[in-house]
Amino acid sequence: MTSIPISPASAAPAVTVRRQTTSGRIALTLFAIAILALALMPWWAKTGTIRMVLELCCYIAVAQMWNMLAGYAGLVSVGQQAFMGAAGYAMFVLAQTFGVNPFLAIALSLVVPAVLAVPCYFLLHRLDGPYFAIGTWVVAEVFRLVSTNLGWVNAGAGMSLTVMKDYSAFQRNIAMSLLCAVMILLTIGGSYWFLRSRYGLALIAMRDNPVAAASQGVNVKRLRFMIYVAAAVGCGLAGSVYFMAQLRINPASAFDPMWSNLAIFIVMVGGIASIEGVLIGTAIYFVADRWFGAYGASYFVVLGVMTVLVALYARTGIWGLVSRRWDAPWFPIRRHLILKTEEKP
Template identity: 55%
Template sequence: MTESVTPRDGLVSRQTRGGRSALTFAAAALLLMLSLPWWADSGTTRSVVEFSCYLALASMWNLLAGYGGMVSIGQQAFLGVAAYAMFALANHFGIDPFAAAALCLLAPALLAVPTYALLRRLEGPYFAIGTWVVAEVCRLAISNTEWLGSSSGMTLRAMQKYSLEERQLGVLWLAVLMLVLTVGGSYWLLRSRHGLALTAMRDNAVSAMSQGVDVERLRFLVFLGAAVGTGLVGAVYYLSALRLSPNAGFDANWIAIVIFMVMVGGIGTLEGPLIGAVLYFAADRLFSSYGAGYMIMLGLLTLVVALYARSGIWGATGGRWAWHWFPTRWWLRSREGE
């Protein structure tokens, strides 16, 4: 029988005041997203979907690198493969595009299994380069496959049966589901017993293994989950864009963007990807017209954070002042307050 422990001077709790506020805000934000088609214009809706994709992508890469210890610079392989699978199912097999967005997740899962088997013995930069090679192989293979449009790409013709309003509504609701599965799923995972093992593995894999954590199995599951989550991002993004090419789906800029968001926001935290996604999205809207100079500034900011603030913006603010938007550990609070 499990007993709860109540210290004399306080209570043991997993939730915090900040955590309750963050969950309330997140629920309100999702409900607001669901209502967008009835009051917002199409440009606003597309921007919200795009931001949702950035946030989900950052959360998946953070789970992979920040907790699993696997730094990948080839996650665009899973994004592009899922998007191409969705286009092929819809255009060539007559499957409804929204149903194809779910079925196409089998493609990144099937790609992740042999990829991990091939790269699992590699560490550090060797693992990272290996993932990039896999992404390039996928890009070159699809670029030379006429059935998939070769280098010119494909258009999602199957979406023509839907009106603009119906497309926006379906994509938006799918984006909400994507956020629940990726961001919400990460939060649920890290609050479970597997999350404790992941945190231990993040801090010291050897020590975690000595305490009975099956590090190899856990890493594989994280790699597989991150691949499927990244594939879902590709499905939602290109379901909205309606056009896909190898150079777009397997663009290395995807990983550059996600590394910026996670590194600057705070790797190995749930709050960091959210902060990084907001920062990147705002900077992209305000300064993207500056072209190369804008990208150089983002790169320099990432470098400065890596050198002088490795825990990112969240580590320098929320971590220092004990803010906890998405608490995953147990905390001791006083009876009067937190």
């Protein structure tokens, strides 16, 4: 048998890797426009609208942080409000007690959840499944009880951010708008960037099968630790921004379990392990809260039943159902191998 010589041209790889899609390019363009629109809100929106959008952005940020924890790292937490409250209190103490510029205090306050997340993780990481979830709730309750008994944060009476009176309404609107843009850019844009990196590949492998991922060289423990700390900082940012807009904080509101409840609802209904699902779920929750929030307990029962139904019959959420029919991701993170077509003479 005679061997057939292979030219260098014919030895070249016959495939190319596609990482972006048409729908992804359109979504990234709209995302950039949305970030710009958020930053320019003082020039096109009223104060009430800005506050409403800020609340919506906080929902998105908290839900995406929970999505990264549960959807990719496999850490189901019901106590992320611990870091929201800790960062919120840190911002109030820095601004109100020590006279730090409140907008600079927001950035400085993020050190607190980052530091607190380290011992919390090493305390909880040995727990698994529901035990981990219960442990995170216990930690949040401990934070609430501690803040209730600390005199230098005014104990259970809470604190007011009276230093904000030094700024005009327009200045506060500018600050809130920029904070909204930065928060969405860091939580949504940062998550997307991370998921498209080599760490994202490891995270997706860990999500699918942690044991198999570890056998292929993925440091599962280190990656889970990184996600836990990053989620704590992201939730802390949302807490600082939210309570700055509220101008008041107390233990009941700072460590309210409702934050974890809404994050779980948003991610479960919208679609776990997808940025698209977070955006869809947040829109559903925000509209439902505005339309049916006045109904009180019955409104929460309906949301709970909806979450259970989705968990039983559509585990991938609304976005999962949509993506089965149309392969048009808004934030594509998969890599596709595309065969090169040979050029004919």
